[in-house]
Amino acid sequence: MGYKIGLLGLGTVGTGTAEILLNCEGRHPLLKELEIYRVGVSSIDKPRQVQFAPGVLTTDLEAIATDPAIDIIIEVIGGLEPARSLILKAIAHGKHVVTANKAVISRYGDEIFSAANQAGVYVMLEASVGGGIPIIHPLKQSLGGNRIQCVTGIVNGTTNYILTRMQEEKGEFEAILADAQALGYAEADPSADVDGLDAGDKIAIIASLAFGGRIRLKDVHCEGIRHVSATEIAYADKLGFVIKLLAIAKSNPDSSLSVRVHPTLVPKNHPLASINGVYNAVFIEGEPIGQIMLYGRGAGAGPTASAVVGDILNLVGILKSGDASELHPLLSCSHEVYCEISPIDELVTRFYARFLTKDRPGVIGKIGTCFGDRNVSLESIVQADIRGDLAEIVVVTHDVREGDFRQALAKIGSLEAIESIPSILRVL
Amino acid sequence: MGYKIGLLGLGTVGTGTAEILLNCEGRHPLLKELEIYRVGVSSIDKPRQVQFAPGVLTTDLEAIATDPAIDIIIEVIGGLEPARSLILKAIAHGKHVVTANKAVISRYGDEIFSAANQAGVYVMLEASVGGGIPIIHPLKQSLGGNRIQCVTGIVNGTTNYILTRMQEEKGEFEAILADAQALGYAEADPSADVDGLDAGDKIAIIASLAFGGRIRLKDVHCEGIRHVSATEIAYADKLGFVIKLLAIAKSNPDSSLSVRVHPTLVPKNHPLASINGVYNAVFIEGEPIGQIMLYGRGAGAGPTASAVVGDILNLVGILKSGDASELHPLLSCSHEVYCEISPIDELVTRFYARFLTKDRPGVIGKIGTCFGDRNVSLESIVQADIRGDLAEIVVVTHDVREGDFRQALAKIGSLEAIESIPSILRVL
Structure with missing residues (x-):
């Protein structure tokens, strides 16, 4: 008996995921029980890195989300629509969902998790934050004994790459952004990255898991790095700091949270100060664990596909050992209350x-x-x-x-x- | 309906674990379903940091391991016996086990996991490596899509503390060891730490999880730090290196493994080079994830208790969502084959x-x-x-x-x- 997967999207992450599943020798043996049953794409005839049997590729994504033969939907289309509608449709049809979509989860998480709880299915999202770095699972599963005090992350690789180069080359933002775009490290429209919005989506998700409540994205204060100049980086350096775009979720003494993204002077001896280039890291402080840091590449086909497949394995593990009479309380989302976010x-x-x-x-x-x-x-x-x-x-x-x-x-x-x-x- | 816990041992880690469970406001709500039902100690009357209701403390540890009322046994006695026998007895009586005991697991893991599989129970061991840092769970659950190539760890806080001080103070091993002993960072008998044996236990466990097979501890090559001198540290520094006690498990091209512990010259720009003092870190390289690093305090009451409680939460999550007809394949141990370890x-x-x-x-x-x-x-x-x-x-x-x-x-x-x-x- 195997599990049938419907893969929505065959871009960078979708291709990386398919490559793992189609070539699973040397990986976890459970992967052999998985079958890529349908793959939803925008055009069948495009030349591709991975080959599928005839009939697997289809342009009818909705048919995948509603196909009774499929157990697990992997949503790696990105963007808000049709991703949100397809996720909701898959849930309504009793399918578990694995997604890498931070934008959908940070905006529509309440709708999606309510629907998932009602349908008795899981929505897994490790790939939505920090590429392959295990962040979501530790927050959900390993750190539950702690009172989390603060999570501080470098969660956007594009801005960290730009700031690292500004630091190393003493260059200005605009020129290095242009070069990053030419090299493929920044999008043609860089706003989501350089204005801190992508990091805002991610810290909203992290805060929700770390502090056990829903987060309204509009409460997250976001500032980007457009106004960081070579002059600031040089002064910061003299004062013993580097400048990083940090995403921070912190518990206040009055039990409200502060959740924010902004360029920040980080002391050079802080572990986050040496996270450079496209690398991401999340620094977590809790009682009684103290400080831990989780570090790795925050994006790209391989790391993100690793997270997607980790989620699939977890799902299959649960499905094999459970009667699904009740959702696993650490892997489902039971948040009903919105966290109080204090104004900046x-x-x-x-x-x-x-x-x-x-x-x-x-x-x-x-x-x-x-x-x-x-x-x-x-x-x-x-x-x-x-x-x-x-x-x-x-x-x-x-x-x-x-x-x-x-x-x-x-x-x-x-x-x-x-x-x-x-x-x-x-x-x- | 709650879950009853039998706590074997009330030393540093046992006390830390009890403190979390007895004071669970602000932590994961699932903790409220847990009850510390019995605590096994060597002497009832010793003054203690935590108080229990009359009848909870007992010196009869075997009675706890066999008590039909108890669901989960937490073994934090340490050492080989009676820890091994009590774990086996608890398993035989159908109890799940959470342990922080790297010595028992690295030596008797095959016996213990075979017994657990036969009895249909889980043995959880996050606390056995790297204190509170999530290492075991990521290797078991998040990274299963990868072919792990190499795991390189600083997994012994005592030796990292000594080497860091030797580096900073240009001091010699013997003097700094004596001071570390006076400060409580090293044991009166420091051999397990400074001769690399503790790190050997831990890398055997890590290798087993990373490479999916059993490891014979005698195949792990262990060298300690007694022969590292201030002269070596100074020369290494000039050459661009720091000296760290690394525990390494690496897959060879012929698919054998090399598993070893030894002091190593680490390039200063490597992420492990800046892990100082009592901190631990594990650096994992895999395909397709690339490089990740997990970092935190590797020992102590708080971090280790955090890992123990994380394991309890995971267990309870599985128990609540499953019919236990089959063990969760990522959380149980199905290794039957011994890894081939190549000679040094x-x-x-x-x-x-x-x-x-x-x-x-x-x-x-x-x-x-x-x-x-x-x-x-x-x-x-x-x-x-x-x-x-x-x-x-x-x-x-x-x-x-x-x-x-x-x-x-x-x-x-x-x-x-x-x-x-x-x-x-x-x-x-």
């Missing part, structure tokens, strides 16, 4: 800011006074450079409330001596 | 060696000739220093067969000009 103004963090000011005595004092008036305690304030007839002043704060910091900045921005505030970044 | 002489690796020689012309040539005669190709051979009237010569090879290298060394050691060969280390 309430965030308590350290800040870095750079000011261009007129080069005259007393400016540092005025800036310091504005911060002091708003209870913003400073770690350092230094005149770092002279640019023409302007002075460059760099400030690093202690932990302060973001709202207070912003109010102080507004006041400082209105001072006659201040030319501009080219950069404001948070510090880990 | 067949290993192909790079070497570092340091020679003390008479300071006269021609010595380097003679050493080079001996290596060349045995097909040992050198990357560098340099006279690194003069010590009194002796010259210090440091050699780094390319990849060579260990047997050839050892034969060349024997020949070199017999040369009249060679005073001694104080150090031979492998290079990653």
Whole structure:
């Protein structure tokens, strides 16, 4: 007796998944019980890396999602529609689903998991975050004894690649983005990556699992890396930091969460500081486990297909050992309550800011006074450079409330001596 | 309906586990269905960090292992006996077992898993390797789609702490070991740690899971760190390496394995090079996943208890969703065949060696000739220093067969000009 798989999509990840399933010698023996029964594609005749028996390929994806012969649907189309509708249709037809689709899960997770619970099927999503790195399974299965305090991730390979090159080459964002696009490390429309939206989808999923509740994507504060300049990277370096696009989900003392994505100054001795290029890593802090970090390639055919196949194996393991009278409580999603996400103004963090000011005595004092008036305690304030007839002043704060910091900045921005505030970044 | 737990042992890990189970607010809700029903200790009256209702503590551990009311046995006594007998007794009485005992599993895993399969129960062992870091579960559940090529771990916190301090303080092994003992980072009898035996147990377990077969512990080549000196660390540093005690399980082209523990020169830019102090990390290479690394504290009450409780949650999840007609194929152990482990002489690796020689012309040539005669190709051979009237010569090879290298060394050691060969280390 085997399990029949319907594969929706035969792009990079779909092809990688098929290659594992069609060539399973040396892998887990359970894979031999799987059959790729149907593959849904947009065009039958396109030349492909993998070959299937006649009749396996079809352009009728809906027929796959509803085919009574199929046990497990693998959704690797990406994008919102038709992925969402096909997942829901497969669930309604009693099929388990494995998906790599962070966009659908972060937006429609509540709808999808409610439907799955009602139908008594599983929706597995390891491949949606961090490529092949086991992140979802550890959060669901291994770390359940912990009170998770904070998850901090580098979960977007494109931006990490760009920031790493900016760091190494002392280059500017636009030029390196263009080169990354030419090399295939960034999309023609790079917005989802460089504006932090992809990382926002992923941290929403991570936060939901780490803190046991639903997350509204609109509550996730996202800033991208377009405004990170070579100047900031150089100053950060002098101060002992590298700049990384971090996705952070943190439990606050009032039991609300802060969930956010933004470029961040990371101390060079922090384990995340040395995660470079297209690599991803997720740093988890919990009680009593302390700190752990999970690291690997965050995208690409091989790593993502590894995660998809891991999910299929888990599913088949459960199906073989269970009577499916009740869903496995660690592998199903029982969240019903939405987590309370605190507004970004309430965030308590350290800040870095750079000011261009007129080069005259007393400016540092005025800036310091504005911060002091708003209870913003400073770690350092230094005149770092002279640019023409302007002075460059760099400030690093202690932990302060973001709202207070912003109010102080507004006041400082209105001072006659201040030319501009080219950069404001948070510090880990 | 809840699940009753029998806890064997109330030392560091047992206490940590009890603390999680007795104080489960904010952790996975499934924990509320668990009850610590009996705790086996050596003395009832000892003052303890955790309190139990009257009648829970008992000195009769065998009665716990055979108690029909108990569903799950947690074995955190450590050591070989009575741990092995109690685990076997619990299995024979139809109980699932969670253990942190790498020594028992690496030596008696075949006996224990055969008994468990016959009885239809699970033996879970995440806590036996790498403290709270999810290593066993990823190898069992997430990475099954891969052909694992190599697993390289820093899996002993004591030796990593000692080597890190030797590196930072330029100190010698004996003095830092004594200090580590005073601070509680090393045992009074440090042999299991510093001679590589603990790491050997762990890499045997990892290899078994990564490569899908049983491992005979006697086939695991173990060298410890007693002979690593401050001189070696200094030379390694100059050459761009740090010295780590690595546990390595690698698949050879002839499909045999090499499984070994030894101090190793690790290039400074390798992710394992920056794993310092008591931290552990496991670096996994597979096809198609590429490289991943899992990192965290490798020991201690909190991390190890986190792993124990993760295993309990997994077990309960399976029990709730299954009819137990068949064991979950990823969580049970179906290995029947022993892996073929190739002898250390067949290993192909790079070497570092340091020679003390008479300071006269021609010595380097003679050493080079001996290596060349045995097909040992050198990357560098340099006279690194003069010590009194002796010259210090440091050699780094390319990849060579260990047997050839050892034969060349024997020949070199017999040369009249060679005073001694104080150090031979492998290079990653």
